[in-house]
Amino acid sequence: MSPSLAFQIGQPLLTILSLWALFRWICPQGSFPHSCRDLGKDALFTPKGRRGFFAILLFLVAGSVQNSIDPWFTELAIAIHGVEDFSVYIYRLEGSATSTLQSFAPKPIIGFFLYVYVCLFPAVFALLLLVFHNEKNDRCLRASIRALVLNYVLALPFFLFFSVRETWYADLGPNVLKARSLLSDLSPELEPLFRTARGVENNFPSLHTSIAVTAFLIARQSDNRRLKILTGISALLVMFSTLYLGFHWVTDMVAGVLLAWVSVRMAFMPSQSSKTEENSESTAESNR
Numbered sequence: 001m002s003p004s005l006a007f008q009i010g011q012p013l014l015t016i017l018s019l020w021a022l023f024r025w026i027c028p029q030g031s032f033p034h035s036c037r038d039l040g041k042d043a044l045f046t047p048k049g050r051r052g053f054f055a056i057l058l059f060l061v062a063g064s065v066q067n068s069i070d071p072w073f074t075e076l077a078i079a080i081h082g083v084e085d086f087s088v089y090i091y092r093l094e095g096s097a098t099s100t101l102q103s104f105a106p107k108p109i110i111g112f113f114l115y116v117y118v119c120l121f122p123a124v125f126a127l128l129l130l131v132f133h134n135e136k137n138d139r140c141l142r143a144s145i146r147a148l149v150l151n152y153v154l155a156l157p158f159f160l161f162f163s164v165r166e167t168w169y170a171d172l173g174p175n176v177l178k179a180r181s182l183l184s185d186l187s188p189e190l191e192p193l194f195r196t197a198r199g200v201e202n203n204f205p206s207l208h209t210s211i212a213v214t215a216f217l218i219a220r221q222s223d224n225r226r227l228k229i230l231t232g233i234s235a236l237l238v239m240f241s242t243l244y245l246g247f248h249w250v251t252d253m254v255a256g257v258l259l260a261w262v263s264v265r266m267a268f269m270p271s272q273s274s275k276t277e278e279n280s281e282s283t284a285e286s287n288r
Contacts, residue, residue: 039133058152087171090164096178132222142267206256208241
């Protein structure tokens with residue numbers, strides 16, 4: 001089996017298996033199939049469930065949509081401020097910090113962090129929603145959905161006006177030690193396949209970082225100790241993977257952490273609409 005075919009088959013399979021295994025650890029008394037089935041029923045019949053379903057769907061498709069319009073963002077940035085990207089200024093700020101991480105890059109380590117980036121990352125956020133739904137933690141479930149949307153909305157102006165290329169792709173001039181894409185080290189066939197799902201432009205701030213940290217910050221608001229531990233470890237691994245694989249700058253990661261903090265703070269802000277939603281949900285449940 002070619003590496004590209006193995007990636008196409010293995011990525012969704014490993015994501016689902018990771019979601020199942022992590023759910024079994026977080027909720028040892030719960031049933032993964034029943035929880036997925038209950039979420040599916042709620043997605044059809046209750047506002048709460050529809051929000052959860054929408055959030056998972058948004059999470060799965062938003063990244064692909066963003067990457068498909070990345071070239072348009074780049075052209076717009078050039079038209080607005082005459083600069084194609086600001087990568088060279090980021091390099092002047094932090095130097096070759098990202099390339100230093102790649103001095104030790106055996107294939108098993110690269111493969112592990114690729115798994116973290118493309119499988120563990122989506123599995124953990126989907127798990128967050130599934131666990132909150134299973135535990136009937138409506139407050140954290142609603143905050144997770146709001147924060148996910150806010151991450152993309154708040155990042156959009158930076159994609160429009162502050163285009164930054166991936167560390168391995170940035171044009172930094174001659175005699176510059178910069179990071180390389182470790183996917184090519186793992187397998188030359190993976191690079192073009194991976195690029196169909198991820199662009200190389202508009203990487204500031206790092207949404208992988210912001211969403212992973214968002215999951216941790218929201219999990220801290222729950223009483224589930226294992227969920228807090230898992231999301232914390234996952235956030236650290238995702239943050240390191242974005243640098244190690246050659247995708248993001250340290251500056252992107254720091255901005256992603258700040259974006260997560262702002263998104264979560266805004267997501268937990270009380271609003272009249274949330275009170276209305278709670279009242280409508282309780283009325284709907286009492287009528288069922």
